[in-house]
Amino acid sequence: MPITVSIVEDNHQLRGTLAKMIGRAEGFRCVSDYANAEDALADLPKVKPDVVLMDINLPGMNGVECVRKLKPLLPHTQLMMLTVYEDTENIFNALAAGANGYLLKRTPTRELLDAIREVQRGGSPMTTHIARLVVQSLQKPAAPASGGDLAELSEREQQVLDLLAQGLIYKEIAEKLNISYETVHTYIRRIYEKLQVRTRTEAVAKFLQR
Numbered sequence: 001m002p003i004t005v006s007i008v009e010d011n012h013q014l015r016g017t018l019a020k021m022i023g024r025a026e027g028f029r030c031v032s033d034y035a036n037a038e039d040a041l042a043d044l045p046k047v048k049p050d051v052v053l054m055d056i057n058l059p060g061m062n063g064v065e066c067v068r069k070l071k072p073l074l075p076h077t078q079l080m081m082l083t084v085y086e087d088t089e090n091i092f093n094a095l096a097a098g099a100n101g102y103l104l105k106r107t108p109t110r111e112l113l114d115a116i117r118e119v120q121r122g123g124s125p126m127t128t129h130i131a132r133l134v135v136q137s138l139q140k141p142a143a144p145a146s147g148g149d150l151a152e153l154s155e156r157e158q159q160v161l162d163l164l165a166q167g168l169i170y171k172e173i174a175e176k177l178n179i180s181y182e183t184v185h186t187y188i189r190r191i192y193e194k195l196q197v198r199t200r201t202e203a204v205a206k207f208l209q210r
């Protein structure tokens with residue numbers, strides 16, 4: 001049976017190129033493609049592909065949030081990011097949201113097809129550069145015992161950090177918790193102070209290491 005693949009990519013030319021490449025490759029079948037996350041969310045639960053290739057920068061809902069929403073709807077589908085973003089913040093956000101792999105769009109065709117096979121078999125393929133960034137982040141020295149402990153966070157601060165790790169932006173966190181945008185900023189500043197970090201990426205990394 002061929003591996004069925006769906007594509008979520010707003011660039012029309014790239015989406016068409018990927019669809020043709022996958023459709024022509026032996027052992028693969030492109031079953032659907034979408035220009036935005038909203039259409040993908042509405043249709044993918046009916047299509048149930050083996051693998052979804054997901055861009056991050058989409059009009060409207062971003063790809064990380066789309067993955068987070070699709071994960072419970074498609075428990076047997078492998079969700080793999082295919083993006084130009086190679087910063088640790090986007091990587092950790094995507095993996096925390098439920099992505100099974102993370103590839104860059106410059107990945108050669110043969111490597112992309114190999115990665116689709118790997119993720120469909122239960123692996124977690126990543127571009128070598130991406131894998132190195134993840135390892136380096138996890139190998140950073142632990143914070144001193146005198147501070148930086150997640151246990152120091154209040155219940156509300158832990159909720160905010162959990163939503164940060166899921167890839168939500170400040171505006172979405174405010175809506176989710178029914179608080180103001182400014183209040184979210186205040187909580188995040190306190191989280192940074194208590195965890196002894198300076199960026200969202202470092203805070204999420206500590207959350208994932210708990």
